[in-house]
Amino acid sequence: MSLPVVIVGASLGGLRSAEALRRSGYAGPITVFGDEPHAPYNRPPLSKDALAGPVSHAAVAFPQRAATADVLWRLGIRIESADLEGRRVRTADGEDVAYRALVVATGLRPKRLSPRTVGLSGAFALRTLDDAGALSDALVPGARVVIAGSGFIGCEVAASARQIGCQVTVVGSAQLPMLGPLGAALAEGVMRRHETRGVSFRMGTHVADVLGEHSVEGVRLADGSELPCEVLVEAIGSVHNTEWLRGNDVDAELGLRTDSAMRVLRADGSPWADVFAVGDVARFPNAIYGDTPASIEHWNIPTETAKRASRVLAMQLADDPGLPAVVAERFAPVPSFWSDQYDIHLLAFGLPAVADRAELLAGRPEEDCVYGYYVGDHMVGVCGIGMRSEVMKYRDEVSRYGQVPIGESA
Numbered sequence: 001m002s003l004p005v006v007i008v009g010a011s012l013g014g015l016r017s018a019e020a021l022r023r024s025g026y027a028g029p030i031t032v033f034g035d036e037p038h039a040p041y042n043r044p045p046l047s048k049d050a051l052a053g054p055v056s057h058a059a060v061a062f063p064q065r066a067a068t069a070d071v072l073w074r075l076g077i078r079i080e081s082a083d084l085e086g087r088r089v090r091t092a093d094g095e096d097v098a099y100r101a102l103v104v105a106t107g108l109r110p111k112r113l114s115p116r117t118v119g120l121s122g123a124f125a126l127r128t129l130d131d132a133g134a135l136s137d138a139l140v141p142g143a144r145v146v147i148a149g150s151g152f153i154g155c156e157v158a159a160s161a162r163q164i165g166c167q168v169t170v171v172g173s174a175q176l177p178m179l180g181p182l183g184a185a186l187a188e189g190v191m192r193r194h195e196t197r198g199v200s201f202r203m204g205t206h207v208a209d210v211l212g213e214h215s216v217e218g219v220r221l222a223d224g225s226e227l228p229c230e231v232l233v234e235a236i237g238s239v240h241n242t243e244w245l246r247g248n249d250v251d252a253e254l255g256l257r258t259d260s261a262m263r264v265l266r267a268d269g270s271p272w273a274d275v276f277a278v279g280d281v282a283r284f285p286n287a288i289y290g291d292t293p294a295s296i297e298h299w300n301i302p303t304e305t306a307k308r309a310s311r312v313l314a315m316q317l318a319d320d321p322g323l324p325a326v327v328a329e330r331f332a333p334v335p336s337f338w339s340d341q342y343d344i345h346l347l348a349f350g351l352p353a354v355a356d357r358a359e360l361l362a363g364r365p366e367e368d369c370v371y372g373y374y375v376g377d378h379m380v381g382v383c384g385i386g387m388r389s390e391v392m393k394y395r396d397e398v399s400r401y402g403q404v405p406i407g408e409s410a
């Protein structure tokens with residue numbers, strides 16, 4: 001029996017990789033390792049509806065497709081290390097597993113305020129179904145909740161907690177919540193809507209200390225003021241899960257760097273022919289943004305990168321002579337994200353965060369509206385509250401952008 005394609009990470013990127021391998025004609029063995037005990041499930045509901053009640057796997061599980069029924073799912077097993085030269089991975093139990101090709105789909109985990117808050121009663125981070133279950137139990141009416149971090153997850157949890165009847169304060173280091181991805185005008189509008197519903201914001205500061213020895217009793221902010229609370233949610237960003245690749249010739253700084261075929265790169269920039277990365281863990285060049293490698297943590301990217309990696313891998317395993325032409329194809333997936341907070345439905349395409357200005361395109365800022373985001377005259381992103389069909393109109397324009405690398409202005 002031939003060696004399997006081993007996929008590490010049993011979530012959206014891992015699942016879509018297995019599916020896309022089958023669709024691309026690869027019929028050989030596939031083994032997926034996942035350190036969570038659950039079959040792949042959808043994470044976006046975890047910060048939204050799921051927090052309101054008991055969270056069940058069935059409610060968020062991805063459907064299993066017939067084409068991947070023969071995939072071997074090895075769940076609850078952590079991959080501890082890899083030997084890319086020797087083409088094998090090792091589980092936490094010391095089992096060595098040889099592979100024909102490896103797909104890295106290990107995503108992210110939440111950054112924590114300090115090692116002390118990990119396991120401290122009342123302190124929560126949110127990435128997994130089990131995290132959501134634990135947080136949901138703590139979000140009871142009247143609970144005083146401090147959310148450290150004012151990005152999407154922080155604000156979504158704020159909305160969910162407020163709807164449950166918690167007293168909610170969001171602490172953020174920027175001047176406005178979600179400022180990067182939304183721009184000042186839209187971010188200000190969304191913050192006002194949160195305030196109208198009773199959420200307090202402490203912006204331009206951060207949680208400097210957590211009070212309470214055995215359980216959370218409050219937080220001290222950088223300005224010395226204290227906020228008493230029973231629940232602390234740490235939503236301050238993420239770390240790429242790449243430590244298990246340590247000791248191999250890869251560039252894992254700020255995500256695992258790949259070429260545009262999603263092949264993992266050595267430090268000298270040459271690709272490993274049989275190692276791919278997909279989803280949140282990958283830092284890949286996107287032609288829309290001048291091929292500057294970036295890791296984009298939006299839901300559609302695991303699917304797009306899995307399709308790309310699996311097509312290239314399947315051709316390679318089949319010795320398909322068309323491979324060089326496919327590797328050379330332009331890879332330009334349009335990032336897309338959405339966020340639901342109360343009745344605010346945000347939808348965006350592109351990367352508004354790289355823009356140097358925003359412009360109102362439709363609607364009114366305090367109601368449903370659409371903003372365009374620009375670098376010079378180029379539209380790099382579009383984001384709307386409601387007005388879905390109006391937002392969709394600009395998707396193509398955003399995907400045509402390709403002149404200015406991320407981080408530079410026209």
Ligand SMILES: Cc1cc2nc3c(=O)[nH]c(=O)nc-3n(C[C@H](O)[C@H](O)[C@H](O)COP(=O)(O)OP(=O)(O)OC[C@H]3O[C@@H](n4cnc5c(N)ncnc54)[C@H](O)[C@@H]3O)c2cc1C
Pocket residue numbers: 008009010011012013014033034035036042043044045046047077078079080105106107108109126127128153241244278279280281297298299300302336337338339340
């Ligand atoms: C609470 C929440 C809400 C979100 N809401 C939205 C939203 O509204 N809109 C949007 O666009 N995006 C949203 N996202 C982002 C979206 O869910 C992610 O982009 C997507 O889950 C990334 O998929 P992935 O497979 O790349 O990584 P992940 O989903 O992180 O999966 C990686 C898997 O690999 C496992 N793993 C890690 N290391 C190992 C190892 N060594 N061995 C074995 N297994 C390992 C992890 O435990 C995990 O199961 C949200 C994310 C979260 C957490």
